[in-house]
Amino acid sequence: MKKTFKLLIMLTLVCSFVLSVSAFAADPGMVGNSVIKIKKPETYTSTTTQKEYYISGVTSSGVTVSVSRYNPFTGYFHLLYVDGKAAVQTAGASGLIAQKIYLTDGNNKIRIRTDSPDGKVTFLEVNITLNVLSLSDIQQSPIDIRKAIA
Amino acid sequence: MNRKKEILKNITLSFLVISSLVLFAGSWLREWSGIDKNNENFINTLASKVGLSGFFGDSIDYPNGSDVVAPASIVLTSGAERVILNKGTDMYSSKYGDILSILLSLKSERCVEVNSSEWFSSNKSQAIYLDYDINYHREVFMSALDIPLPPEIASVSGIILASNDSATNKLVAYIHDDTEDKYYKISTNKSARNVKSLLSSVSNYKNIPFATELGFNTAADEDIKQQVIINGNVPIDLESHRLSPVEVSLPEKTISDIEDKKFNSILSLFGLSRSSAQEYADKDGSFMYIDTYGTLSYKIEENRSIVEYSSASKMAEGFSGSEALYKALYSGYSNSVNILEAFGLDNITLKISSDILSKSYNEEGIMTIYMDYCYNGIPVYFTQDNIIIHPVEMKFSGENLIYYKQFLIELSPTGSYKDIPPVLNAINNLTYLLEKEDETYYINDIHKAYTITSFGLEGNWCVKLENDENIYAIKVSIP
Known part of the structure; x- marks a missing residue:
């Protein structure tokens, strides 16, 4: 009886642990939280060959979205500036946002911060890797290689 | 010498007899078949067949079918x-x-x-997307371009020309049948070399994602309500724009300034003849021609003139159906082009703004076709309470024209630039414009345009919503 009872307790503890871990695990198919849904990139980790990249999503009207990038040298996230303007947008009535950023070669650790009108602040982090064009890409897209060389 | 005179006299007499017979036959055929009411001139058709086009006074320009059924825009992707x-x-x-x-x-x-995923995927990397903006019945498309379509394709609203893959580099075409909401792929053994060389010949490429690439064509989820969903085929250019200066005014040329030969051709477009029609002129410059077959009027308003035709028989004999569709569209388009040319308004391009389908005919067998004007590729819309009204409207019973109206304006490259803000600003204003805050809007198209208002010519974003025939102009202030 005692053994059975102990076994039952152990089983309950293990199940609780597994459930709690899975509850905190990120859903690989969905980037977002209760305040914002990121449409692009579609996953937390993605790869692209486009240096000029749009981060898009949908949120509620009045939410301010700002985009920053991790600098491994400083160890901090720095707000991005694009064509002289800060990468900060406040969603309008449609809730759609699209922010252009310029990626650097290799991995870009991007943080998306939301500031809601009620004072709530959330953060999301995504990794976007910018790949230099492969040989097959060069053969396929002569326009891009001319720009890459330039 | 006398013999030569006799021969010459006989030849002349013979010619006169033959030509009078031809004229009589033409006149008789017009009455019998009613082809004049269908905007065909038997005599000039015959004349053009024997290389005498224009001999009998026809100075009508007949456009190519490929110019009538042409994409409103072509998107090149590289x-x-x-x-x-x-x-x-x-x-x-x-x-x-x-x-x-x-x-x-x-x-x-x-x-x-x-499926739609393959359609959207094909429009990346290297592709040519022909956006026809409206739906063409398969018969109309095939008649205009003289290309066969597989029988399963009921209509055409868009075509993508691309390479199937980098390994074999074969040309593939995707066709969007919007009426059935289906996508088709036509594989060929032809090389896609021409597609790639055409794409390489163009410069000024920029980052313009389609709505599908931004994820704006699907709803987010239940947690966050996405109030606007945009058709995946719509390119979203997220930058601010500056439209070239253009001003609108009353056409300098009036109907009195049109040379006789051209004017007679214009009348013949509507089956009227100057010799048989009664002409009425007013002091204000307006005219009216009344014939057995119908009435054509021309009047001048404050900043536009109007040509209007009404058939004497509202329900002229004709037949509805796919065969009539192309004939109606072609004749209507020809009329509009020729009228613009007659008034010296050659810098205006026509844009067909209504579907050309069998179901475009109503229960009474009448189809209405609308057209709009473009200047340097940018639509120029007449507006009334933020809703676009079309400058060209025509009604057909079968293939027979029973009503026609065309506003005439002159567009000149003067005035100031028109600045319009990024498209997202306009989309955000859409809810305020339509005053339906809890609804989800499905945007079928959004594009830049000039709009003619009581305040003059403005630059705006204009929107077409799903299941809504109207085009809405969205006023947005520059941030």
Whole structure:
């Protein structure tokens, strides 16, 4: 009886642990939280060959979205500036946002911060890797290689 | 010498007799078949067949079918960047011929239905997207371009020409049948070399994602309500824009300034003849021609003039159906082009703004076709309470024209630039404009345009919503 009872307790503890871990695990198919849904990139980790990249999503009207990038040298996230303007947008009535950023070669650790009108602040982090064009890409897209060389 | 005179006299007499017989036969045929009411001139058709086009006074320009059924815009994709060519621009004109050649080389070797994902995927990397903006019945498309379509394709609203893969580099075409919401893929054994060389010949590519690439064509989820969903085929250019200066005014040329030969041709477009019609002129410059077949009027308003025709028989004999569709569209388009040319308004391009389908005929067998004007590839819309009203409206009973109205304006490259903010600003204003805060809006198209208002010419974003025939102009202030 005692053994059975102990076994039952152990089983309950293990199940609780597994459930709690899975509850905190990120859903690989969905980037977002209760305040914002990121449409692009579609996953937390993605790869692209486009240096000029749009981060898009949908949120509620009045939410301010700002985009920053991790600098491994400083160890901090720095707000991005694009064509002289800060990468900060406040969603309008449609809730759609699209922010252009310029990626650097290799991995870009991007943080998306939301500031809601009620004072709530959330953060999301995504990794976007910018790949230099492969040989097959060069053969396929002569326009891009001319720009890459330039 | 006398003999020669006799021969000459006989030849002259013979010619006179034959020509009078021809004229009589033509007049008799017109009455018998009613082809004059269908905007065909028997005599001039015959004359053109024997190389005497214009001999009998016909100075009508007959457009090519490929100009009537032409894409409103062509989107060229190379790598991750795009260029949009609008109908009426020099770049469009210079590339359309080559693109048409690629299109005309298609044969329906293998046609399979595909899903929307494959359609959207094909429009990346290296592709030519022909956006027709409206739906054309398959018979109209085939008649205009003289290319066969597989029988399963009911209508055409868009075509993508692309390479199937980098390994075999074969040309594939995707066709969007919007009326059935289906996508088809036609595979060929032809090389996609022409597609790639055309894409390489164009510069000024920029980052313009389609709505599908931004994820704006699908709803987010239940947690966050996405109030606006945009058709995945719509290119979203997220930058601010500056439209070239253009001003609108009353046409300098009036109907009195049109040379007789051209004027007679214009009358013949509506089956009227100067010799048989009664002409009424007013001091204010307006005219009216009344004939057995119908009435044509011309009047001048404050900043536009109006040509209007009404058939004497509202329900002229004709037949509805696919055969009539192309004839109606072609004749209506020809009328509009020729009237614009007659009044010296050659810098205006026409844009067909209503579907050309069998179901475009109502229960009484009448179809209404609307057209709008474009200047340098940018639509110029007349507006009333933020809703676009079309400057060209025509009604057909079968293939017979029973009503026609065309506003005439002069567009000149003067005035100031029109600045319009990024498109997202306009989309955000959409809810305020339509005052339906809890609804989800499905945007079928959003594009830049000039709008003619009581305050003059403005630059705006204009929106077409799903299941709504109206086009809405969205006023947005510059941030």
